[in-house]
Amino acid sequence: MKVTHRGLLLAVSASLMYLSMAASVSAAPFQALQPLPKQPPIPQDNPMSRAKVALGQQLFFDPRLSVTGTHSCNTCHNVMAGGEDGRAVSIGVNGKPGPRGAPTVWNAAFSTVLYRDGRAVSLEDQVKTHLLSATEMGMPNEQAVVARIAAIPGYVSQFTKVFGGAEAVSYTNIAKAIATYERTLVTPDSAYDRYLRGDKRAISAQAKRGLDEFQKVQCVSCHFWVNMAGPVPGLAFQMGEGFYELFPNYKGSTYEQQYQLADDLGRYNVTGIESDRRMWRVTGLRNVSVTAPYFHNGTVKKLGEAVRVMGKTQLNVDLTDQQVQDITVFLDTLTGKFPEQKMPRLPLTPNGSVIDPPLQ
Amino acid sequence: MKVTHRGLLLAVSASLMYLSMAASVSAAPFQALQPLPKQPPIPQDNPMSRAKVALGQQLFFDPRLSVTGTHSCNTCHNVMAGGEDGRAVSIGVNGKPGPRGAPTVWNAAFSTVLYRDGRAVSLEDQVKTHLLSATEMGMPNEQAVVARIAAIPGYVSQFTKVFGGAEAVSYTNIAKAIATYERTLVTPDSAYDRYLRGDKRAISAQAKRGLDEFQKVQCVSCHFWVNMAGPVPGLAFQMGEGFYELFPNYKGSTYEQQYQLADDLGRYNVTGIESDRRMWRVTGLRNVSVTAPYFHNGTVKKLGEAVRVMGKTQLNVDLTDQQVQDITVFLDTLTGKFPEQKMPRLPLTPNGSVIDPPLQ
Numbered sequence: 001m002k003v004t005h006r007g008l009l010l011a012v013s014a015s016l017m018y019l020s021m022a023a024s025v026s027a028a029p030f031q032a033l034q035p036l037p038k039q040p041p042i043p044q045d046n047p048m049s050r051a052k053v054a055l056g057q058q059l060f061f062d063p064r065l066s067v068t069g070t071h072s073c074n075t076c077h078n079v080m081a082g083g084e085d086g087r088a089v090s091i092g093v094n095g096k097p098g099p100r101g102a103p104t105v106w107n108a109a110f111s112t113v114l115y116r117d118g119r120a121v122s123l124e125d126q127v128k129t130h131l132l133s134a135t136e137m138g139m140p141n142e143q144a145v146v147a148r149i150a151a152i153p154g155y156v157s158q159f160t161k162v163f164g165g166a167e168a169v170s171y172t173n174i175a176k177a178i179a180t181y182e183r184t185l186v187t188p189d190s191a192y193d194r195y196l197r198g199d200k201r202a203i204s205a206q207a208k209r210g211l212d213e214f215q216k217v218q219c220v221s222c223h224f225w226v227n228m229a230g231p232v233p234g235l236a237f238q239m240g241e242g243f244y245e246l247f248p249n250y251k252g253s254t255y256e257q258q259y260q261l262a263d264d265l266g267r268y269n270v271t272g273i274e275s276d277r278r279m280w281r282v283t284g285l286r287n288v289s290v291t292a293p294y295f296h297n298g299t300v301k302k303l304g305e306a307v308r309v310m311g312k313t314q315l316n317v318d319l320t321d322q323q324v325q326d327i328t329v330f331l332d333t334l335t336g337k338f339p340e341q342k343m344p345r346l347p348l349t350p351n352g353s354v355i356d357p358p359l360q
Numbered sequence: 361m362k363v364t365h366r367g368l369l370l371a372v373s374a375s376l377m378y379l380s381m382a383a384s385v386s387a388a389p390f391q392a393l394q395p396l397p398k399q400p401p402i403p404q405d406n407p408m409s410r411a412k413v414a415l416g417q418q419l420f421f422d423p424r425l426s427v428t429g430t431h432s433c434n435t436c437h438n439v440m441a442g443g444e445d446g447r448a449v450s451i452g453v454n455g456k457p458g459p460r461g462a463p464t465v466w467n468a469a470f471s472t473v474l475y476r477d478g479r480a481v482s483l484e485d486q487v488k489t490h491l492l493s494a495t496e497m498g499m500p501n502e503q504a505v506v507a508r509i510a511a512i513p514g515y516v517s518q519f520t521k522v523f524g525g526a527e528a529v530s531y532t533n534i535a536k537a538i539a540t541y542e543r544t545l546v547t548p549d550s551a552y553d554r555y556l557r558g559d560k561r562a563i564s565a566q567a568k569r570g571l572d573e574f575q576k577v578q579c580v581s582c583h584f585w586v587n588m589a590g591p592v593p594g595l596a597f598q599m600g601e602g603f604y605e606l607f608p609n610y611k612g613s614t615y616e617q618q619y620q621l622a623d624d625l626g627r628y629n630v631t632g633i634e635s636d637r638r639m640w641r642v643t644g645l646r647n648v649s650v651t652a653p654y655f656h657n658g659t660v661k662k663l664g665e666a667v668r669v670m671g672k673t674q675l676n677v678d679l680t681d682q683q684v685q686d687i688t689v690f691l692d693t694l695t696g697k698f699p700e701q702k703m704p705r706l707p708l709t710p711n712g713s714v715i716d717p718p719l720q
Contacts, residue, residue, distance in 0.1 A: 061440055070451050075430065082423055082708045086713035091430050095455015290708040303711045332710055341703040346441045348650040350692055351663045353446035 009303055014091065032215075032224035036191040036286065036336065040109035040183050041233040046124065046176045048183065055158045056181025058344040059174060064148055065131060067138040068093045069355030073130070073178065079185060079341070082290040090297025093138035099264065101298040106338070107286045109183040110227035113242035116296050118281045119270045121240030123179035128171065141335035142171040149174060153355045154347020176276040187287060187336025195333070203333045210330025213323050228285035242267075246280040248313035256308045266296070289332040304328045361539070365588035392575075396554040396646065396696065400469035400543050401593040406484065406536045408543065415518045416541025418704040419534060424508055425491060427498040428453045429715030433490070433538065437465035439545060442650040448658025453498035459624065460657040466698070467646045473602035476656050478641045479630045481600030483539035488531065502531040509534060511714045514707020536689040547647060547696025555693070562691045570690025573683050578675055582642045588694065589644035602627075604639040608673035615669045617657040626656070640717035649692040664688045 016029065042048055059065060060079070065074040076090040077083055083104030090102045100116055111120060113328075120126035129146055129269035131137045139145045149155050150169045162177065194202035203211070214220055222230060222245055231237035248261050256262050267276040280296060293299070294306035307327050311319040319327070368378035402408055414693030419425060420439070423432040436450040437443055450462045460476060468474065474486035491497045491505055499505045509515050522537065525678035550573075554562035563571070573713045574580055582590060583606055591597035608621050616622050627636040640656060653659070667687050671679040679687070 063435075063438070064446065068451060069446050070435065075435075078423070078706070080704055083710055086424065086429050086715040092456070093430060095451070214384075263445040289710045291712065292709075293714040301712055328711065335710070338705060340705075343701040343703040344440055345698055345700075346438070348442055348693070349652075350649045351652065351688065352661055353652040 030149040032220050033063060033196055034226045035196045036107065036110075036188045036190070036225075036226050038185065038188050040107070040186060041235075041239075042121065042183060043124075043233075043239065046180060049162065049179055051158070052162045053184055054344070055155075055162055056177035056179070057341075058155075058158075058346055059178050060181050062346050063346050064346075064354055065137055065145065065174075066093050067089075067140065067144075069353075071137055073127075074106075075339050076102040078135070079105065081110075082106065082287055083185065086292070088293050090136075092133070092136040095134070100296045101293070104287060104291050105182055106187050106336075107170050107227050107284060109179075109185070110232045110284065111229065111281070112124070112233050112237045112239055113230060113281055116281055116283070117267045117270050117280060118242035118244065119267075123182050124172070124175040127175040127178045131174075145174060146171055148354050152347050152349055158347075167255045167268070177320065180311065184339075187338055190286070190336040191333040192330075193336070202331065206326055207330045207333045209327035210328065213319075213327050214330055217311060217317050217319065217323070219327070222282045223285050229282045237306070243282050244276075244280050245313075245314070246278055246281045250313055250316040255311045255312055259295065259309065260297060261295065261299075261309075261313065263297055285331060285334055287335050289328075289335055303331060307331070321325055371446065382686050393556055394584075394586045395523065395556045396467065396470075396546065396548045396550070398548050400467070400546060401595075401599075403482065403484075403593075404541060408540055411518070412522045412524045412537055412540045413544055414704070415515075415522055415637065416537035416539070417539050418518075418703075418706055419509075419513075420541050421704050422700060422706050424706075424714055425497055425499070425505065425534075426453050426513070427500065427504075428622070429713075431497055433465075433487075436462040436496070439465065440620040442466065442647055443468075443653050444542050446652070448645060448653050450496075451495040452493070454495060456495070458495040460656045463643065464647060464651050465542055466545050466547050466696075467587050467644060469539075469545070470592045470644065471589065471641070472591060472593050472597045473641055474598055476641055476643070477627045477630050478604065479604035479627075483542050484535040486530070487538045491534075505534060506531055508714050512707050512709055518707075522526060539593045542698075547698055548647070550696040551693040552690075553696070557669060564689065566686055567690045567693045570686035570688065573679075573687050574690055577677050577679070577683070579670065579687070582674075583645050587644040587646055603642050604636075605642050605674070606638055607640045608638070610673055610676040615672055619655065619667075619669065621655065621673065622660075624656055645691060645694055648689075650695055663691060667691070668709050 018302075060073045062126035063069050063075070065072060071093050072206060074080075076085045076092075076198075078085055084102045085096075087098055087101065089097045091097055103116060105212045109123060113119075114123060114126035120129055128142075129140045132141065139148075142146045146169055149159075156169055159173060159177075162168070214223075215336055222243075225229060225235075230243035233239045237243060244267060247254050247266070251262070265277050267279040268274075270276070289303050292303060293301045294303065295309075295317075300306045300309055303326050307324050308319055311317040311323075385595070420433045423429050425432060431453050434440075434451075436445045438445055441577075443466035444462045446669045447457075447461065449457045449460055451457055463476060469483060474480035474483060479490055482485035488502075491499045499508075506529055509519075515559065516529055516623050518536075519533060522528070523530075524529055551562045572709075574583075582603075585595075586588060586592055590603035593599045597603060604627060608616050611622070622638060625637050627639040627641075630636070652663060653661045653667075654663065660666045660669060664684050665707070667684050671677040671683075
């Protein structure tokens with residue numbers, strides 16, 4: 001399904017109503033704005049369990065999953081913060097800034113594809129590619145990752161307990177455990193959610209004006225549904241089916257050069273298909289005010305400026321200062337509650353490090 | 361006070377007994393082996409409080425204290441693990457391996473000096489030098505660190521609450537908060553501690569043989585008292601007064617070249633004093649079996665080999681395989697209980713990252 005923003009909301013609306021009717025639920029009018037559920041969709045082949053979440057959390061925070069032993073998933077997707085690293089572009093094990101910024105891991109489980117260019121079709125797939133990327137975790141191959149984890153007795157016993165079988169420590173199971181933990185990283189109960197649920201005083205008058213503008217100028221035509229990023233897995237779109245938009249959509253604005261918005265060809269780099277040039281996954285707006293800087297290359301530092309840029313490049317609208325301020329205040333209400341977590345203890349290896357000497 | 365290992369235990373013993381008598385406590389015979397207290401010494405000018413510990417924990421885990429926003433204290437001193445990074449030598453913000461390995465932060469509060477060469481006279485002092493080191497956190501100067509933290513409203517309110525005054529966010533207070541958190545990083549109740557307290561079955565027969573050997577061959581002449589690292593602050597030595605040893609003490613062993621043990625001049629690099637050549641702070645042995653690799657340059661991968669090297673280079677003893685095995689099994693009983701912790705939430709900055717753009 002290739003879609004552009006024009007008429008998309010209508011198409012999805014029809015699709016969702018169809019799904020709704022197919023499931024024999026009364027077909028209420030389509031509501032583009034939806035509060036965030038407490039749980040994201042869970043794939044049938046990777047059910048949740050408390051033990052798997054605990055294992056996945058340990059792995060997520062374990063720098064031994066990087067070739068140098070210096071980077072964990074959390075290094076660039078900081079769960080203690082907004083789920084990313086506050087940098088324009090991230091720095092992996094090679095010590096050099098990469099080409100793009102890390103998207104937040106909070107609420108990532110509501111995405112139908114992962115990475116800004118949609119090159120991973122599930123959280124599990126994303127973990128698998130992440131570990132082997134030279135500019136990220138830098139592990140040489142799947143076998144090396146499995147060997148690292150299999151050399152840590154405390155992990156072996158947990159994998160056996162969670163997944164069973166003689167081959168419990170496998171690359172697939174490592175990815176499954178981490179993805180399972182990531183599915184717990186949900187930030188419900190933002191002021192916006194409380195507002196949608198009926199608490200009319202949950203957001204300010206200015207935020208309400210911002211929400212009106214957000215809909216009137218059609219930001220909502222892409223940034224809708226629970227994660228403000230369009231369809232979620234199993235609802236209108238299936239996992240792996242990306243909701244992409246052209247960015248910049250209206251070419252030639254002064255912002256394009258100022259912020260180098262057109263230099264990266266986005267999804268085209270994955271598929272090589274002409275029509276994928278500068279197509280990007282629509283970014284979720286949950287917690288957007290605490291995940292600066294903005295866009296794939298992090299060139300825009302402030303949320304207000306990002307709103308102004310989006311108005312011009314995506315909708316061909318010159319937003320007024322008042323509109324920008326109102327929308328920004330509204331977006332600030334999308335910051336949810338970050339659940340308290342216990343700090344994991346990483347299983348240790350008596351009498352030797354698995355990092356040094358380096359793997360053969 | 362310049363001491364060598366010969367006769368040191370006796371000197372410290374006399375000193376401790378003197379202190380003991382001076383404090384009008386009954387002068388029990390000196391016991392070189394002591395269980396780990398639940399709390400380390402607390403300096404008078406930086407008292408503990410729950411709020412200060414919580415603030416210090418946030419700062420300890422906050423990568424925004426590094427110039428790139430990529431490294432927190434925890435990156436190299438991993439509290440979720442053995443308090444270090446499992447690497448031979450650490451990698452700082454410049455992306456390159458540094459000259460030495462990170463010592464564990466667990467029980468570091470029992471040290472009279474910090475860093476392997478003793479160049480910091482307190483935990484507070486260590487934090488201050490760490491943040492500005494180009495090969496560690498890489499911040500350009502104290503003002504830049506204070507500016508970073510002062511730009512985060514959630515920190516400003518906490519500093520004001522904990523330290524009071526208009527200048528609550530100061531370089532000294534940042535260091536005080538982190539040091540306060542570090543003073544909670546204590547691992548009591550190892551099998552060895554339970555053994556010392558009277559539980560004769562807490563350690564195995566082999567570990568007991570190892571403990572005997574540890575004393576007979578005089579490992580204990582340096583590795584004694586609560587942290588198995590000699591004097592603790594306020595007891596025999598004051599803070600800032602380091603307990604150093606020559607390493608290698610007996611020159612010319614084959615290990616010296618094999619593991620490049622004599623290449624780094626240790627404390628001499630700090631003082632420039634001839635007699636400080638290759639002098640090193642005696643390393644604590646708590647949790648030693650889970651903090652491989654070993655020595656200042658991390659060239660020795662396994663604990664057994666480290667024991668063998670120490671026997672030869674420090675005591676001129678060729679330990680037998682049996683002695684090495686027994687001592688290693690004993691050292692394994694020094695792994696304590698790592699207290700459960702809550703994961704900190706880092707205060708965020710709506711509408712802008714403090715990392716990017718970089719500080720002016």
